[in-house]
Amino acid sequence: MTAAFETALADFASVLEAGLAARLDTAPQSGEIARPARLVEAMRHAVLAGGKRLRPFLLVEVARLLNPGLTVAALMPAASAIECLHCYSLVHDDLPAMDDDALRRGRPTVHVAYDEATAILAGDALLTLAFDLLADPACHADPAVRAALVLDLARAGGLGGMVGGQMLDLAAEGRFGDGAAPNEADIRILQAMKTGALIRAATVMGARLGGATAEEIGRFSRFGDILGLAFQLADDLLDVTATESEMGKAVAKDAAHGKGTLVARLGISAVRSELDRLVAEATDLLAPWGARSETLAAAAHFVAERRR
Structure with a gap:
């Protein structure tokens, strides 16, 4: 199933990338004045560089599990967002003020390929474009659904989610000199915010687009939480076991930056055992859909067992 899943993920990534390429051109959209060419180039460098495209894939798969009549094309605006x-x-x-990375997906990071100011603006423009895509009626005919999707993504990506998690991550490195080293509970909160929140948003948004009941949204929220934790645990394992060429980015960064991780706290064997438990729980959550949920079950295995 792993090979079949990876093929399905790669096929979806190609479709998504084509859609993103079409959105990231220099022709202004309705309501826009002009699109600076250098900014568009930097955004394309950031977005069209490959990658697993796992989050949008999860969104699409959850939506189509709940409503098999939905097409990938219909879900593309939210997936792209x-x-x-x-x-x-x-x-x-990747910016020097943050993790200061020179390599991403095997290519120079945006601030290396262009410059820091352009990288900041490219990031700002991509963030704004995400909400542009969700607010557009092409995303969903019902304004209430669009508003709910905007709120899901904003909460996951902002102060109490991904951005807040990045702040906690910087603090855990001792950047501000005003706190003790994080304990296990602290690390779990940090990782749930920085990595897990956006993965959970993907599964919840997919459930909304699929017309989920409140119970189903809760079930897929938990499924997303599990995948988010598993993704980060696997990432921490790869940081100590993989090579730079395998990952397409620098490795051994956590130890070099003094970051607390669950691998450092619990050890490799314990983390691998937790990954096994998480995959089992994720699979159990999909039981109501039986064989139709095979792809999402395979996603849980892929996240936990990935090698890059």
Whole structure:
């Protein structure tokens, strides 16, 4: 199933990338005045550089599990929105003031390929584009659904989610010199915010687009939480076990920056055991849909067992 899943993920990534490429051109949209060419180029460098496209894939798969009549094309605006927000976060995380990374997905990061000011603006523009896509009637005919999607993504990406998690991550490195080293509970909160919140948003937004009941939204919220934690645990494992060429970015960064991770706290064996438990729980959550949920079950295995 892993090979079949990776093929499905790659096929979806190609479709998503084509859609994103079409959105990121220099022709202004209705209501826009002009699109500076250098800014568009930097945004394209950030977004059209490959990547797993896992978050938008999860959104689409959850929506189509609940409503098989939905097409990928109909879900593309929301899928593109969550990928734009994710890519913005990578551009800003790579900046010298943040993680100071020179390599992303095997290519120079945006501030290296262009400059810091352009990278900041490219990130800002991608963040804004995410909400442009969700607010557009092309995303969903019902304004109430569009508003709910905007709120989901804003809460996941902002102060109490991804951005707040990045702030906690900087504090955990000792940047501000005013706090003790994080304990296990602190690390779990940090990771749930920085990594998990956006993955949970993907599954919840997919559930909304699929016409989910309140119970189903709760179920997919938990499913997203589990995948978010598993993704970060796997990432922490790869940081200590993988090579730079395998990852397409620098490795061994956590130890170099003094970051507390669950791998450092609990050890590799304990983290691998937790990953097994998380995959089992994720699979159990999909039980009501039986064999139709095979792709999402495979996603849980992929997240926990990935090698890059």
